[in-house]
Amino acid sequence: MFRGTHRHSLDSKGRLNIPARFRDWLSAHCDGQLVVTIDVQNQENERCLVAYPLPHWETVEQAIAALPSTNATARRFQRLFVGHSEELRLDSQSRILxxxxxxxxxxxxxDLVLVGQIHKFEIWDAARWDACQESWLADADDFAALGDLVL
Known part of the structure; x- marks a missing residue:
């Protein structure tokens, strides 16, 4: 399970050090393998990446493969979501490139922010994350539409 918000930095080669809580789970459950792709469900000002442990990605990929190939929206989604996906493995220093x-x-x-999302985590530019988070908090009344969540 991926929980919490973690601030990290990219090095000059584009490598990201994965937080200890995330890497421990990845190492124990999928040999440090994950798939990173673009988040196609966000608005342009909310662009981020999504990282899935390989076993969870395979389940997501099966669901995507079951989408009707005659549906233009499904094909666009596949092209973007699967087309941008990259299979990565943690290196010896627990980084991904x-x-x-x-x-x-x-x-x-x-400067980046990694945001746990239970079965996956998001990778955000820190300034973009901060701006979006403030906007979402300002619209927190919208959460009432989610019904009676057990919090």
Whole structure:
């Protein structure tokens, strides 16, 4: 399970050190293998990357493969979501190398925020995360529409 918000920095080669809590889970459950892709569900000003442990990605990929190939929306989604996916493995120093293509999509420069999302985690540019978080908190009344969550 991926929980919490963690601030990290990219090094000059585009490598990201994975937080200890995340890397411990990744090492124990999937030999440090994960898939990183773009988050196609966010608005342009909310662009980020999404990282899935390989076993969870395989389940997501099966669901995507089951989408009807005759549906234009499904094909666009597959092209973007699967087409940008990259299989990565933690290196000996618990880092992953984010490609220039992924970094460019999410506007990742130096300071990043990793946000746990239970079965996956998001990778955000820190300034973009801070701005979005403030906006979401200002609209917190919208959360009432989610119904009776047990909090």
């Amino acid at each position: 984010l490609s220039p293509n992924l970094r460019r999509f999410a506007g990742l420069e130096k």
